[in-house]
């Protein structure tokens with residue numbers, strides 16, 4: 001997979017992956033990052049707002065996931081660079097998150113069959129000592145080959161769809177799906193590694209300071 005090259009974390013901060021996704025941890029490990037895992041609370045993902053686009057949704061969720069773990073790293077003796085992400089597929093105007101069950105996965109695969117679709121990952125980096133934050137979204141366009149009922153049935157039986165946006169894993173080892181634009185395979189699997197490197201490298205000049213003490217802030221909850 002491309003882009004598996006690490007860079008330094010600004011200020012030498014310990015990197016905290018605010019995600020329970022095994023794929024994100026694998027990608028970070030493969031690139032050589034040292035990090036701890038501290039998943040965001042489940043309520044960081046709270047449904048699709050009306051008229052929200054897929055890129056808006058993943059940006060919002062990535063932000064909320066990072067924000068939800070921030071209070072754990074607020075003390076001066078526990079500084080961290082928090083990394084959170086959220087991935088969805090988007091096909092024919094529908095946003096596809098993780099399937100609730102096998103029949104939901106089957107519906108998603110039937111929709112994706114033979115269609116071009118996009119996978120979006122939102123990434124949020126938040127440095128706890130100075131509460132500076134950056135959010136970005138990467139899109140990858142994919143083409144799914146036509147899937148016949150037997151292919152869908154056999155894939156569902158593997159349970160590999162479980163926990164994967166769109167009910168299908170790009171990394172699952174069959175040739176059903178190909179990247180047609182946007183390049184990043186790691187983005188499809190849950191963390192755009194080349195963009196992560198750029199975000200870390202440009203963090204000092206690009207991140208915004210977030211007021212975490214005002215009304216509605218993590219500290220006030």
Ligand SMILES: Cc1cn([C@H]2C[C@H](O)[C@@H](COP(=O)(O)OP(=O)(O)OP(=O)(O)O)O2)c(=O)[nH]c1=O
Nearest residue numbers: 019020021086087164165168169170188189190
């Ligand atoms: C499209 C696609 C997604 N995925 C995965 C990446 C993500 O783990 C998952 C999308 O769900 P997310 O809600 O983005 O992440 P998560 O629930 O796994 O972890 P957390 O919320 O704790 O960060 O789908 C693949 O593994 N392969 C794929 O081809």
